[in-house]
Each structure stands twice: as structure tokens, then as C-alpha cells.
Amino acid sequence: MSLNRTAASTRSALGDLPRNVWVTTITSFLTDVSSEMVLNLVPLFLANVLGVRTGVVGLIEGLAEMTASLLKVFSGWLSDRLGQRKRLAVAGYGLSTLSKPFLYLASSWGWVLAVRFADRVGKGIRTAPRDALIADSITERNRGLAFGLHRAGDTAGAMVGLLIALGIVWAAQGRALSLGRPAFQTVVLVSIIPAALAVLVLAWGARDVPAPTDRPST
Template identity: 70%
Template sequence: MRKFHRNVWAVSLTSFFMDISSEMVINIIPLFLFNVLGVRTNIIGIIEGVAEATASVLKVFSGWLSDKLRARKWLAVIGYGLSTLSKPFFYFAKSWGMVAGVRWADRVGKGVRTAPRDALVADSIKPEQRGLAFGFHRAADTGGAMVGLLIAALVVWLAQSTNLQLGENTFRTVVLISLVPALFAVISLAVIAKDVKVQDASAATKISFKRLGKPFLVFMLIVGLFDLGNSSDAFLVLRAQERGVSVLGILLMLAAFNLIYALVSTPAGNLSDHIDRRLVIIGGWLLYGLIYLGFALARQPWHVWTLYCAYGLYYGLTYGTAKAMVADLVAPELRGTAYGTYNAVLGMLDLPASLIAGVLWQGVGRWAGFGPSAPFLFGGGLAVLAAIGMAIWRPQTLPGSTE
């Protein structure tokens, strides 16, 4: 890893700081909405889904723009800056509408930064280290999430909010603390990273999904099937609370999840550099299906704890590996557009996925829904179908192959 380009280190450090900031707040937003503001799960599903979907078009556009301008760094810096500027407004939120507005503004920043950032990493690393680099980035990102959650847990503990309710003052304290690492994230990328020259930007004169190629588009269809059942993790947090896990317990559980995620990401990415990447993704999706079945059947708090720790293994196996596979499937001059498309599709599907989960849980109107187990059975089933699709699919060149 000493041979990594400075951009890999810069992006990883930035993600580390930003996730300290984001995870402190994002994981307690559903508890704040549900416990303090009394918002129903179907509304929470809409908020979380739209939070990602609002950024979807921007992800495609910012990725294409970074291809056209042959520049990744400053678009990413602008995106991180927008997210940082939006965070203070959580402090003043007193209605679910305002929470939603700030959440969506934060995701606009994510939409601007994500594709150029991922393309900057892909541009800066040798193909044989692609999985390792993205795995390392995910490990840094997740390590920041763990630190952020531990800080939030400390705040909750000091506030003695160890019951099932999250105090309004405690939420606002966490928001204030989260502003410091967010600022460090922007500074890290602006100071350390530098743009890498893209060999040819002629293909980026206009946005064209056809130019991304059939292998990439088939990959996106399969990933899209999986993501339709991959609702917001807010539902996992609500399930944990529903099964009797306290707010402090939830934060510590999420910290343990992120520790496992961080430990697994780098070796999983390295493994995907030496075998067919599809095998790593398939294994992760099958594990996801089993975990979601477990969440549907969970009865005790320790069941949820065990499942959430295993959830970190799924994340570690798949997230960095899938990002590396995107770079395998498209030409270098189209990477920004490809990463924009990849992230946009996942973002757009977050809305129906989270809406479906919320409706399955608590219904809509006079219909009471199927109960807390339903969204997890649905998500687990689609994960298995997607894994089968990935196993059947045979791209012309095997991503991750060292041949």
C-alpha cells in the first residue's frame, strides 16, 4: 500500500473524516424522527429514499463533466463542501420536513462528489491493484464511521439517554460536534489530492449510456435487481429498537458493524484482484440474503447484534469490489460517466426500495402492512435472485482476472 498514489491516500483520508461527521448524525436521524417527532415508517422511507434519489441525476452529470473537463478533484471538493455547509441546519430542525430538506441538501453534495472521487481513484491506480485500492478506501471510510458512532455513543451516554428514546438536546449536540470532522474532510482533499491526466476525453462530448458498453449495462441490471430490495439501513436501526436495543446499544452495535466492515474491505478487495470479482460479489449477496432472513426472524436483542456484525462482512465483501468492477468494464475516458451512472442507479432505486420497505412494515392509509419482518423477507429474496443472475452472467472478459 506504500506504492499507492497520493490521491488514494487523500481520498481515503477525506472519506475517513467525512464519515466521522456523517455517521454521527445519519444513524440517529430515524430515531429522532420516530421517537421525538413521531414520524411513521412510511414517511421515513420516503425521506431516506428521496435523500439518495435527489442526487441521482447529479451523479451522472458530475461524472460526465469530470470526463469532459479531464478534471476530478475540484468537483469532488465542491461536493464535500456542499455537504459540510448543509449539516449545521440539522441543529435547527423541528419538523420532519426540515429534516428531509437538510438531508436532501447533504445528498446533493454527495451526488456532486461521488463519481469524480471514484474516477480519481481509478485513474490513480494500476489495474492489478484496483480491488485493493477501492477496498482500502472503503476501510478508511468505514473506520471513520466507527469513530463517529463511538463519539455519538459517548454523547448519548453522557446525556444518560440509555432508554429507547433519543432526546432532542442530545441530537443537537451530536450535530454540533459533527461539523469539525466535516471541515477537515474538505481541507484534506483540497490540499493533498491532484488531478491525473485523462488520456482521451473525446468520448465525453455528450452523455451516452450506450458507449458504456453492454457488459456494464448488464452488470447494472443485475445490481439494480439487488438494490431494489436493499432499503435504507434506517429500517435495520428501527428493527433493532423494536427488538429492544437501546439508543446507546444501537450506536455501539453500529460501531462494531463498521469495525468488521473496515477489517474485511481491504483483504476482500485484494482477493478480488486475484479471482473473478463476481465470485466475491455473489458470496456477499448470498450472505446478505441470510442476514435479512435473520432480521425477519430475530426475537432477542442479541440476535440483532449478531446479525448486524455479520452485516459488516457483507459490506466489506461487496462495496469496494463492485466499485473496482465498474472500472474493469469501461474505458478509462468514460470512468466518470460510468461511476456517475452506477451511483445514480443505486440512488434512484433507494426511493422505491425504502418506500416498499416502509409500506410493507406499517402499510399505508388504513392498511396496517405485514409487520416488521416483511421488508427483510422481501430484501433477502431479491438478493438471492440477483446472486443467481450474477452467477449466470458471463462477461466477455472476466473482471478481476490476472490472466
């Protein structure tokens, strides 16, 4: 009986979550499906197809992640100043989506670095405004549930993306031990679909709301 009451209470709480929480969760799920499809294969593409040394692979990933981390502070500050959480988040997701097709044409590690840099710039721009949008949309009572749901969407998307990528590679080249360019290019093309859907969901579904300190007292 206790478990039934807990399950019913959880379902009720989920149903009470505002629109923005569900929209950002779906957006993050789709984005992680797309990102994990490609990102898990980029090091293999660099090493197996382009013949890049391990140290260069590490440099590319390190610079990309550092870029995202530094930009999060600026984008969070900017979203506070402008009060435009949604617009910045959409811009960040859009930039990451637009950068992905260029991996299809990548012919050197410098090209891959440029694409990864643009993708992480997009992540740096979107992360803080998106989280602030979630925080602005919820109350203290459902804060933990809202962010827990969003992170669960992130994780689920990453798992689904990895499985899709593995399925595509297996279908494209069977039991070949080394990743080939055609298989990687197919994954890149397919990954554009969930990435584009994520931008559309956020652009059409999310709504900017006044920050708690800006809301009129009642």
C-alpha cells in the same frame, strides 16, 4: 515465512500507492465518521423528538438516496467533460458539510428533508469524480489495492462515527430510552468537525491528474 513475505509485500504495495489514494481514503474516513454520527440518529430524532410517522421517515430517506443515485451519473459525465475531478469532489463534500449545521435548528420533518436532500446532492456530486480521480491516479497493478484501501476507510469511518454518536448520547442523557433534542444537537455539532476536516484534506491534498487516455505516450 510465506505470511511474512505476504505482509512485507503488502506494506511495500501500500507505500507505493499515490498521494491521491491516501488523501481520498482519509477524506472518506472523516466524512463517514461525520455522516454516520448523524444519519443513524435522524430516524430516531424524527420519531422521538418531532413525532413524525414511520412512513414519512421512510419517504425522507428514500428521496434522499434517490437524489444521490441520479446525480452520480451527471457528475461523472461532467467531470469527464471538464477534467476537474478534484473541484467537483471538493464541491460535493463541501455542500454536505455546509448542510449539517442546519439539522441543529430542525423543527419539522420538512426541514430535515431539505437538509438530507442537500447532503445527498453533495454525495451525488462527489462520488463519481472522486472515484475517477482514484482511477486516474493508479495503474492496473495496484487498482484493487487502491480501491480496497479506500472502501476500508469508508467502513472504518462508519464504525467510528457510530461509536462516537453512541458515546455522546450516553454521556448526554444516560440510560434514557428515547433520544432527546439536546443529545441530537450535540452530535450534530461534533459531527461538523470531521466533515470540515475532510473538505480541507481533499482541497489541500488532492491533485488532478490527466486521465490515462490523455497522458502523453513515452
